[in-house]
Amino acid sequence: MNKYSICFISFFFLFFFMLINFFMMIYFIMENMIMFFEWEIISFNSMNIVMSILLDWMSLLFMMFVCLISSSVIYYSKSYMSSEINLNRFIILVLLFVFSMILLIISPNMISIFLGWDGLGLVSYCLIIYYQNIKSYNAGMLTALSNRIGDVLILMLISWMMNYGSWNYIYYLDFMSGDFSMMIVSILVILAAMTKSAQIPFSAWLPAAMAAPTPVSSLVHSSTLVTAGVYLLIRFNNLLLDMFFLKVLLLLSGLTMLMSGICANYEFDLKKIIALSTLSQLGLMMSILSMGFSDLAFFHLLTHAMFKALLFMCAGVIIHMMSDNQDIRMMGGISFYIPLTSLCMNISNLALCGIPFLAGFYSKDMILEVVSMSNLNLLIYYLYYFSTGLTMFYTIRLLMYLMVNDFNLLSVYNLYDEDFVMLKSMFMLLFMSLVSGSFLSWMIFYYPYMIYLPFNLKMMVIYVSLMGLLLGFFISNMKIYSLNKFISTYFLSLFLSTMWFLPNLSTYMLNYNFLLFGQNLLKKIDMGWGEIYKSQGIYNILKYYSVINYIYHMNNFKIYLFSFVLWMMIFIMLLML
Template sequence: MKKINICFISFFFLFFFMLINFFMMIYFIMKNLIIFLEWEIISFNSVSVVMTILLDWMSLLFMMFVSLISSCVIYYSKSYMSSELNLSRFIILVLLFVFSMILLIISPNMISIFLGWDGLGLVSYCLVIYYQNIKSYNAGMLTALSNRIGDVMILMLVSWMLNYGSWSYIFYLDFMNNDYSMKIIGVLVIIAAMTKSAQIPFSSWLPAAMAAPTPVSALVHSSTLVTAGVYLLIRFNNFFSGLFFLKILLLLSGLTMMMAGICANYEFDLKKIIALSTLSQLGLMMSILSMGFYDLAFFHLLTHAMFKALLFMCAGVIIHMMGNNQDIRLMGGISFYVPLTSLCMNISNLALCGIPFLAGFYSKDMILEMVSMSNLNLLIFYLYYFSTGLTMFYTIRLLMYLMVNEYNLLSIYNLYDEDYIMLKSMFVLLFMSLVSGSILSWLIFYYPYMIYLPISLKLMVIYVSIMGLLMGWLISNMNIYSLNKYLMFYNLSSFLTVMWFLPNLSTYGVNYNFLKLGQILNKNIDLGWSEMYSGQGMYKIIKYYSLVSMIYQINNFKIYLFSFILWVMIFIILIMI
């Protein structure tokens, strides 16, 4: 009875909170209101530590989406985690995660932002290692350490802001363009956001975080952890005017989009494919943000949250059904057995592709049209449209493997009927995936963007989508070995499969050398400096020189010839001097 209670109480609390946020947001937009609350905690040497809450339409709208998705995820967990002995611990961790995100959303103050930011990193570590095996521990450590870089940047930001007398970013808007040292704040915020939103070179933790339970993945990868960096940049958008680092961010986020799209086409793990699609969409948000369209980035952030949470929930049902198997090569024809789950899966996948009149279409299409209107070079233009084609590519490939191809699992029949607790929460998000795009486009944009393009550019999105669709259909019918054989060389395909070696660089490349250094230092400390610089050290030096003299005394003609040439060269140099 206790298990049911905590799920239902959490669900109703978050759902009620979502409704309150929704009505407040409508009222705030109509009246053009902003509420700014300050509570001074301590004051010392003209620096006051203030707890601040900022309520405007943006924070209320984002809180509404976070609480809606988290309420659906908790309701879904009631069935998904039903075999869990300690369900209340899991639900409390998820609630802590949500409250950390809400604290981050409503805070304009850098210290309270840091509390929410660090809370997200800490609780995400606890959730990633939830299943307590070696894979989970490794993934949790990689996630925690990658996010620590962002935490350090925020700490440096807090100490740098001591120069100015306030930690609230609202007070810095007046003298932004004049003060050069304010640019440092912009750079630190961008690096912090890049770690949290997993842009190159910090991308490897995001697929690794798939070791967490599926409800956690649905929450983390849709509206909370990975979007924290994007939301922070949206809030700090006034800091970046004329900042050169934005151009670097535009390039890196464009490369992240392309890398994630390519890797998803080589992946066979169902959850990793969806995680890499999240990475691709995050690259899209960060790149449009770096071009200055923060409202478009916020729009895509919200629409993406809906269909991505739904996609993970469908993946969870399918993984359960397949006996906890995540390999898409063993799946196929599931639309016959779980039609309602397949319906949700297909609609969320099509929304991800930007099929017209679903949620993803409104934001994605507007972003690509604004890119076509902007003054960009050919590389960025190519990255945007190539990544859009790749999105269609891996989505159609996934749908072919799941829905169309034959059922390949070894056992003859292990499919069960659909779980209605999971379906109820999925249908809420399905409804939002259908309507949230059009509703948000009316709410966020008071006046329509004037987009004037020639017909070839207007239809460019359709061209690349159709090409991606055809490629996805072809590749899903092709064996992976023949794909490597015909399309690309083995070395290139191995480079593309493993996220451009980013996981290796961020784990072995960073950890191994430092651990080796630590081992050497420990060895020296254990031996003691007196040993190293007297008996042991003397023994090592004598041993080394005896080896050198032995090499000289083995009567090798090459050594004598080399010595003679060296002596002649020294002699000639001395004569010339």
């Protein structure tokens, strides 16, 4: 079997599944229909463990997008990973990842959600350490341990929901929303979603996960792993309304937007800049979700998935062309050499910025206008709009470095744009990046959002975008900051460029508390007392008795005679007493 055959089989299967989901979703929306399947696996006392499947327009639409992106990514991997010997293993891991996400999407039951949730964490670890070097191992461990916090919270949620007699959370969302015991469920769900969607203080793992191959980054950071937390909160949305904890989430997600936007302007690694923009958009989704607009969060989740997957694919092509170099200071003038990839890159970047009539505009502009119309304080309003300006800022900076500046890598170079396998998969997403915003705005909303604002408030998005564009253009044109200025702001620059020291805090906390505690447990319990009394102790006892048993089985008459006489003497002594 050819190593590329599994690529084609997976691509056609996922693409066919995407088409089925699309037609089912259209039918479900037209008929206003929901299907609920339940299979009882085990029953004990009054508790049932059931495998449930919930098919409604939301799960079908999300599955359609996941299958579309993953089919494009697998087709793209045929060329990108062509030098990989174990390509089949890579494709199977990606398929496992997609399967875990689909399980999470269609589950109305906490047990099956946990299976998909944990599957995402486990397979993402395997994919991040795929290149098997020390950097990948560190990034994989940070990702796995950060996501493990969310897994533990979901386990606590499952044990708490035993109080209700069923793990089907959809039964409790409406009529138990004011109940105190459901407040614990809400807090656990919010915290678990924050770990999976990398909000402050769990943000450090998301840029570190860039150690994975670029097709994986394209899949993970667009529609699967990082959006799992957002999707869970969308499903639990009715339960979360009127909670103090949502205000905390609003503040933290706003700060995540700000932090990632500033940090992206300091970064020179191409993939990390795109990862930080993902973090910024996740902050936007979580913040609008915490204000109660779950449909807008879902809308932005889908449009963002399209152009972000495309952006990562373009980055992968550019990194390949640049002899596997990711530093944007080495790049420049690529639009002359790889025009089709540059076209895809520019359109996906502009969609990210919310340029009118591209995919990102429909969702992002609506979110910001709803924020303007809502009764919010000035800090949150400032965080939203400043972060939008920063998005434009780092996008223009990236385009200046990639497209406009001079090429700085090699004196003799051969850049080409004829990898048609990669280009075909990118054009599929390019089409969706152009039309998905308009298409989804008609599909998702039963009635149009009517937003009445004064002219200046209505134009505020355009104002901050233009300001970000100008600042990005002027600062990118400054060849080097004056040395005195940089030294005078060294500590501030260090703070802003290292994600507010979150990676240091995450790793030191893990090292000096959890991991050292685990090491002590391992030494004292597993390799100490446990070794003496459990494994080695049981082994020694069994060995001792087996030796005695062996001696008896040797059929030695003297031993039998001796033991018989011994037992008789003991028996006679007992009788005399």
